[in-house]
Amino acid sequence: MDIIKVTGIAFAAMVAAVVLKQHKKEMALAVTITAGAIILFWILKSLTPVINIMKNIMNGVSSGRGFLEILTKSLGICFLTQVSADVCRDSGETAIASKVEMAGKTALLVLSAPLLAGILDLAGKLIWL
Numbered sequence: 001m002d003i004i005k006v007t008g009i010a011f012a013a014m015v016a017a018v019v020l021k022q023h024k025k026e027m028a029l030a031v032t033i034t035a036g037a038i039i040l041f042w043i044l045k046s047l048t049p050v051i052n053i054m055k056n057i058m059n060g061v062s063s064g065r066g067f068l069e070i071l072t073k074s075l076g077i078c079f080l081t082q083v084s085a086d087v088c089r090d091s092g093e094t095a096i097a098s099k100v101e102m103a104g105k106t107a108l109l110v111l112s113a114p115l116l117a118g119i120l121d122l123a124g125k126l127i128w129l
Helices: 003-023 026-044 049-061 064-090 092-126
Strands: none
Touching: 003 092, 026 049, 026 064, 049 064, 064 092
C-alpha cells in the first residue's frame, strides 16, 4: 500500500471537508465518505498478497479452509463496522455509531462461535490422549 498516497488523499479530503463544512455540510460529508471509500479500496487491494499467503498456508492444514473463511469474514466485518461507525461519528451521530460497533461485535461473536467450539473440541481430544 502506498501510504504517501493514502495520507495525501486523507489530508486533502480533510481540508476540503473543513472548508465545505462552513458552507455546505452535506458536501463535506460526501467528500469524507468518498475519501474513506477510496482509502478502503486501497487497503483491500493491498491485502490481496496477504490473503494469498494465508490461502497457501491453510491449504496445508486439513481444516484450514474453514478457518480462513472465518478470518476473512471477520476482517470484513471489522473494516465495515469501523468505517460505518466513523461515518456516523463524523455526522454527529455517536449513539448510532455505538450501536453499529455493538452490532459488529455481535456479528463477530456469532461468526466465531463454531471456531470456539472446534478449539474446545480439539482441546478435549488432546487432554484425553
